[in-house]
Amino acid sequence: MGKTLFDKVWDAHVVDTVPDGPQILYIDKHLIHEVTSPQAFAELEDKGIDLARTDKTVATADHNVPTINQHLTIKDALSRKQVDTLTKNCEKFGVTLYGLGHPYQGIVHVMSPELGITQPGMTMVCGDSHTSTHGAFGTIAFGIGTSQVAQVFASQCVLMNKPKSMRITVNGKLNPNVGPKDVILYIIAQLGTNAGTGYFVEYAGDVFEDMSMEGRMTVCNMSIEMGARGGMIAPDQTTFSYVKDREFAPKGEEWDKKLAYWKTLPSDKDATFDKEHHFDAANIAPMITYGTNPGMGMALDAQIPTAKNETEVKALEYMGFKEGEELLGKPINYVFIGSCTNSRIEDFRAVASYIKGKRKAANVNALIVPGSQQVSAQIQKEGLTQIFEEAGFEIRQSGCSACLGMNEDKIPANEYCVSTSNRNFEGRQGPGARTLLASPLIAAMTAVEGKITSLT
């Protein structure tokens, strides 16, 4: 029987199998950041052990950093201590850190792919659930807890039962103004927030084959929002062209060798999956969420459906919405364009091309937070800065920012925010904040109109 892409990568990394138990999976790259690593470093110290493979560990500061005046000392004492602790730990244990001020600093899931650290066929982990992003390269990448961060530090391995396999196929051609974010929000709305639990997903079909690497990353990023530990897309010429010549990509003969291997990775024709879902690209419209989990999404011009249970009733109450209501015309005072889902150069190009020559509505605070220092530099280089500034958008420095509201970038209580991030949970963007997830294009349009508007 044929093997899936996931089988091929997984099987190549199994060190051993515990009888009646999990497998020991070898990890090629371990990404770390300031929030979920300090307790893991402390565990190494308590046990008096070294970090096994510093050459396979890369650190950055992203979750808890200010997005303004990054050259100054961090004002918030607790945040400063957390970022300083990361610096000290990296020095002590010999880990490469792209900290604040470094040209490679950025959101861990933005900076790693753009540096060529992320490569097809790898196993990657990070103490962050959106590690699924890297699956866009045909990589097994998933989020882990801090105990597991310590385990990878100590052994370069995790203990894990092999997940079941699911393939989600979307064939056909996407409608105008429908992008990767709409595709994944549509899939999650169709399948629900726990459909993927226990599975690793492979996204297949025309839509993903035709998608850019940035788009594929947006899709794989949100796999966790339907409960899947990760999502993957078969590596192809788009993948290889993206990786080639990046800072840490293989070079010369090593490249040829790796490329030949990567080409063997796509799922075999006769491979079978534990679960299959099929969707038609033509049915996907620009999407927006109306509730407090990413599965509560609908077409931008649709009406809010009837609540299915008590939790959805509570969600609508929190959002201040009613069943049967349209979102079109709703005034919106906050727009956030950023996060590991949508803060890559392609996202900002889409935003810039829409807002060029326009101006944001007077009521709107529009925040642009690039995913990395390199994205910031590229925005500058392509002249997008001027477009954003002329439109009245505020451009910040890179970090996770208002996606999770750990730093001072928060949305005030009861305010609506159209956000390109990945989670609309209660209070995610600040206590009482109400998040509506959407694509960069819808977010840009909302900023200009000052309310939710149809594209047509």
Next chain:
Amino acid sequence: MEKFTKLQSQAVPLPISDVDTDQIIPARFLKATNKIGFGANLFRDWRYLNDTETNPDFVLNNPKYTGSILVAGANFGCGSSREHAAWAIADYGFKVVISSFFADIFKGNALNNGILPIQISQNDLDAILERLEAHPDTIIEVDLEAQKCTVDVLDIECSFEIDPYKKYCLINGFDDIDFLLSKKAEISAFEKNID
């Protein structure tokens, strides 16, 4: 890690599905560099009305409910991988979480912190939640060795699944990290083939 074998306790009902880890512990409380004290902010934004005032309608503030078992709706622990959620639950004093469905990462984090996640059928869960609503003093018994969760007054005795390896770890208070360190030789041999 603390050992877990048996537990007999009252329980706290949380009949909400899709409880995400942002609700269990909001991101603004993740700034600590140790594992201590997260229980004080468990379910912070549901538990408090503002910076100081507690929400009398939230179950943790209802003096009738106590015990070291949390009974919650389906898909408990979805969202962020933050282990702080498991630390907060453990620090508050819960040793068992019962639900009809757990998110993967949370389940692993719970087990790595000596918290037993017990998955039971939606019917049994609904019956237990309903019982707790009317009778907060209901006792739930958990026997890890026998993999059984019993509510005598309801005549409910449900078996639950647990990975045999993780069961061994919980009963013996054994950490994954110790196990992995004991496999150094196999890991080094594997590395020789790939490096």
